[in-house]
Amino acid sequence: MPSLSPSRRQFLSSTSMLLLIASAPGARAAEHSGSLPWKPFAALPPATLPGGRWYVFTPEEARTVEAIVDRLIPADELSIGGREAGCAGFIDRQLAGSYGSSERLYTQGPFAAGLPTQGYQGSAAPTRRYREGLDALNKHTRANFGGKAFFDLGAAEQDQVLKDFETGKVDYKPAAGFFNLVLQNTMEGFFADPIYGGNKDMAGWKFIGFPGARYDYRDYITAHNQPFPLPPLSIAGRPEWKTGDK
Numbered sequence: 189m190p191s192l193s194p195s196r197r198q199f200l201s202s203t204s205m206l207l208l209i210a211s212a213p214g215a216r217a218a219e220h221s222g223s224l225p226w227k228p229f230a231a232l233p234p235a236t237l238p239g240g241r242w243y244v245f246t247p248e249e250a251r252t253v254e255a256i257v258d259r260l261i262p263a264d265e266l267s268i269g270g271r272e273a274g275c276a277g278f279i280d281r282q283l284a285g286s287y288g289s290s291e292r293l294y295t296q297g298p299f300a301a302g303l304p305t306q307g308y309q310g311s312a313a314p315t316r317r318y319r320e321g322l323d324a325l326n327k328h329t330r331a332n333f334g335g336k337a338f339f340d341l342g343a344a345e346q347d348q349v350l351k352d353f354e355t356g357k358v359d360y361k362p363a364a365g366f367f368n369l370v371l372q373n374t375m376e377g378f379f380a381d382p383i384y385g386g387n388k389d390m391a392g393w394k395f396i397g398f399p400g401a402r403y404d405y406r407d408y409i410t411a412h413n414q415p416f417p418l419p420p421l422s423i424a425g426r427p428e429w430k431t432g433d434k
Contacts, residue, residue, distance in 0.1 A: 278386030
């Protein structure tokens with residue numbers, strides 16, 4: 189049998205030593221101590237902002253966004269509307285973070301006209317797009333509805349303005365892109381985890397029957413075509429639970 193090379197001999201010797209250490213009583217005691225070697229969210233904790241204030245929107249911008257989200261998701265007998273669900277607050281908090289400044293995205297040129305399925309292709313960050321879009325929206329309504337801001341219009345008038353923005357029938361070139369941006373963010377706010385400011389009382393999840401951030405579904409995965417019997421659960425727990433940021 190040929191002799192082992194020094195490097196291979198050293199490798200096998202070190203591996204044997206590791207196995208002996210792992211089998212020692214002290215090592216097994218640490219392995220089965222009952223405590224986890226990590227803490228939840230220790231690596232990347234959810235960054236949350238306290239409610240009760242606006243972080244990015246001016247008062248007029250906030251009123252405008254609240255009016256928009258309430259027309260995109262109007263209240264009815266099935267669910268609360270976008271305003272009550274906190275969609276405007278969700279958008280404001282998102283804009284206050286890395287999303288609003290596009291700091292995690294490549295936004296340098298060259299720029300080309302992309303397909304509608306490719307999303308926004310410009311350099312402006314979402315915060316700037318909101319500022320310019322909301323300003324254009326209120327300028328449009330004041331010019332065409334007797335000096336009224338968007339949030340002062342009736343529901344039917346607001347719907348017509350939003351349709352005109354969606355189809356680009358206004359004197360603002362990025363109108364359709366701005367409408368799609370607000371629509372996307374509104375849907376996110378209605379269905380995201382409540383820890384981020386929207387989906388008040390998990391209304392969006394209750395509406396579609398989503399069970400939320402539960403740890404284990406093994407008892408229910410075979411219950412096909414049956415409603416989930418438990419209420420939805422947020423990352424932060426149930427609303428009646430006390431958490432550290434309350």
